[in-house]
Amino acid sequence: MKKIFLLLFIVIINIPVNGQGIDSLQFIKTIKVDGRQGVAADKNYYYVSGSKSLYKYSKDGVLIHSNKKPFSKLEKEANHLGDIDCFNGKIYAGAEYFYDGKASNIQIVIYNAETLEFDRYFSWEPESGQQEVCAVAVDPENNLVWLAADWINGSYLYKYNLETGEYEGKLHIYPVPEKQQGIKVFENQMLITADHGDAEFDEPDHLYTLTIEAGKTSAQVSLLKTFSNVKRQGEIEGLIIDPVENNLIVHFNRGMRVVNGMPIGFYPGYNEEVHELYIYKIVN
Numbered sequence: 001m002k003k004i005f006l007l008l009f010i011v012i013i014n015i016p017v018n019g020q021g022i023d024s025l026q027f028i029k030t031i032k033v034d035g036r037q038g039v040a041a042d043k044n045y046y047y048v049s050g051s052k053s054l055y056k057y058s059k060d061g062v063l064i065h066s067n068k069k070p071f072s073k074l075e076k077e078a079n080h081l082g083d084i085d086c087f088n089g090k091i092y093a094g095a096e097y098f099y100d101g102k103a104s105n106i107q108i109v110i111y112n113a114e115t116l117e118f119d120r121y122f123s124w125e126p127e128s129g130q131q132e133v134c135a136v137a138v139d140p141e142n143n144l145v146w147l148a149a150d151w152i153n154g155s156y157l158y159k160y161n162l163e164t165g166e167y168e169g170k171l172h173i174y175p176v177p178e179k180q181q182g183i184k185v186f187e188n189q190m191l192i193t194a195d196h197g198d199a200e201f202d203e204p205d206h207l208y209t210l211t212i213e214a215g216k217t218s219a220q221v222s223l224l225k226t227f228s229n230v231k232r233q234g235e236i237e238g239l240i241i242d243p244v245e246n247n248l249i250v251h252f253n254r255g256m257r258v259v260n261g262m263p264i265g266f267y268p269g270y271n272e273e274v275h276e277l278y279i280y281k282i283v284n
């Protein structure tokens with residue numbers, strides 16, 4: 001009897017909790033936006049990042065405000081923004097100076113969500129081994145800001161103190177989603193978008209998840225969603241959870257042919273790249 005009880009106990013504590021916050025997603029609508037990199041949200045607004053711009057939208061898609069010079073007040077030169085997050089009236093962005101296939105000046109740049117103006121920044125720790133930045137996610141529960149890297153080596157997520165900006169270590173993730181583009185902390189999960197579906201062959205992109213556990217140096221990644229039903233396969237980018245509506249919002253680009261990372265024109269029926277937010281209801 002004792003043995004059976006022990007066995008049962010082991011089985012129960014080993015049930016994987018990956019994806020526990022999201023059982024399924026119901027598509028609601030899309031909203032067309034400017035900016036091809038990422039998305040954030042607060043109570044009243046959506047925020048979208050372009051490579052060199054920030055936009056603020058009402059939740060029905062009306063442009064409220066933009067900042068077309070997000071690097072003008074930086075101490076350390078940057079020329080690229082990735083996916084963004086929003087916390088406590090601030091927009092957190094991963095920025096870098098990208099030139100000739102190499103990134104430098106990796107930094108977490110913090111903007112005022114009301115004005116989209118520069119507020120302050122945290123510099124990256126080069127000893128971490130991080131070689132570029134594609135996304136940032138705020139994790140108030142663990143007092144962290146997480147950085148993701150996709151281009152050279154996506155094996156780790158990097159942790160910085162939310163208050164001081166001090167580097168606090170990295171999390172080894174496996175198997176590694178290829179071409180990571182966005183991250184978001186939701187409950188005790190880290191959600192990761194990966195642009196590894198090749199639009200040339202109509203392949204879908206994916207959403208992954210892992211469980212954040214304090215003190216663990218590694219985490220197993222699980223598939224959460226395959227985006228088969230988008231208007232046209234393209235590039236998945238950043239993501240966010242709407243804190244009021246409990247919606248998942250995923251940013252996609254479509255229409256531009258991108259081969260080996262280089263734009264080479266448009267697919268039939270397109271004369272510009274379309275940037276959209278896909279909005280899904282989270283069903284627990």
Ligand SMILES: [Ca+2]
Nearest residue numbers: 039084238239
């Ligand atoms: Ca985001």
Ligand SMILES: [Ca+2]
Nearest residue numbers: 195197234235
């Ligand atoms: Ca893709």
